[in-house]
Amino acid sequence: MEYVGRVPAAPLDQFIDDIYCLTGVPRHRLMSVPPMPSAHFFLHLSGPVRLWDSDSSVPLAVFTEAWFMGVWTRRFLFEYPPRVRLVGVHFKPWGMSPFVGVPADELRDRWAPADAVWQRSADRIRDRVGDAASAAETLRVLEEELRSRLADAPARGLDLVRHTGRRLESAHGAIPVAALADAAGVSGNHLANMFRTHVGVTPKRMARIYRFARLILSVDALRPVDWSELAQTAGYFDHAHFSREFKDFTGHTPTEYLALRRRFPTERGGPHDDGPMPAD
Template sequence: MRESKILYPSPILSQYIKYYWVLKTDEVEPVTVQTIPSGCIHLVFHRGENLNILSKGLQPKNFIRGQFSTYGSLISEGNIDMIAVIFHPLGLSPFVRCSMSELYNHYIDVEDFEDIELNHLKRNISAEPAVETCIRLIERFFMQRLVDADCNYQRTQHAICQIINQPQIDVNTLAESTCLGYRQFKRVFTNYLGMSPKEYYRVVRFQRTLYLLQNNPGMEFVDLAYSCGFYDSSHLVKDFKEFTGCSPTQYLSSRSPYSTFFSEDCRLNVIKSHNRA
């Protein structure tokens, strides 16, 4: 039995949190989930068995997954009972006392934050069987920490909007639009978002590629490259291999493309494996 559902945050938190993902499964056969750079940070609570990071061991029981620039694989076996908070690009930054750059390409155990309230939330989530109550606990935690956005947060948000809406924009133009010098802009952006402007631009461009392929399955790679801001199709293939581990052709032959960044609904690509890892 496998149950996966999406729940949405209250209006006051919707500018920070995209959705909550609840996954429950007691399947005997292993399920392999490919992870790719999503452009978003996750807060995850495991109430059952932890997922296994291929070649690296188990995920922490409760953790924050920072911005990732690499692909990977997760394997679940047995009793999975997980609640994940999926944030908008800057969504977590106002609520924790660290730079988002410290989370880059890492799964950070909640206990390592030495945050009394966050650890208290973790214990309550672990002890509470009802998912709806857990979501209310999570929302109460974040609403109690709401603060007004500062100037640099707003500058970073402005830059992200431009990256999303203008596929051809370059980093120097982004810096100029925020009235910051290039180095200062890069430092501010990385602190609030978790990766450099150039890296994040590439992740969003990749997610846009998935979204266009999702909605236009027969789209030629040359047209796809131009629409997404690549110099040419060879650069598209290069990024695709870096972010998925395979070429676009190989990727499309094994799964349906889907962008969790641009799509309105929030399905996840799951590949079932019939061979034990």
């Protein structure tokens, strides 16, 4: 598939990692996605997309238009249509908050149709984006739409979450939450409450996701992998805990995951990179 994307201009870049278009025939239609430090908006201009929670009690979801996804703390699966034409927004963990007006914990581990969040707007966005003649024009329209929806003033606690979230990001989660709270001059409970509101998870859970993302992105499947060294570098000092979390987040043991990566090399240059893996 072809990926065309870019970082939006300020002030959107404070909240969004990239906006992108993804088009073409997918190499693999069914993908397994581990928890990653991000939230998403998707607009599909082709066939329906199916999504499964790794919690089997959650029913299958089928989307034909636009939807939001908050931060996920467990893996999920999605299935591309036979041909993809998708427009997406890759939000920073706290980045969806000033656009949707919904507490982030209501979208944690959940997907929601865009009209449930931006009432009666999916068709209008689809019409504007669908009429764009090129990927560049599509991204211009999408950026304009996002700019129009950015709140005029930050909600209570968002600046605090952005500041501490950036520290977590730069440290790959390897910073004690108590140190974050002390540096910000707030209590640990207050910081946790603000993270639940604007990210959907506590700073401790967010640190776990950043730590895991660092581990996954450091794997070079073309070379021998020393899992003990990678795990320790990423901040896992208990091998049993590392093994359990890896299996929970990917559905595979480290050895199985590496074999899968070698069998199905990731397509570089896209918005997903080393996160999702083929599940079919």
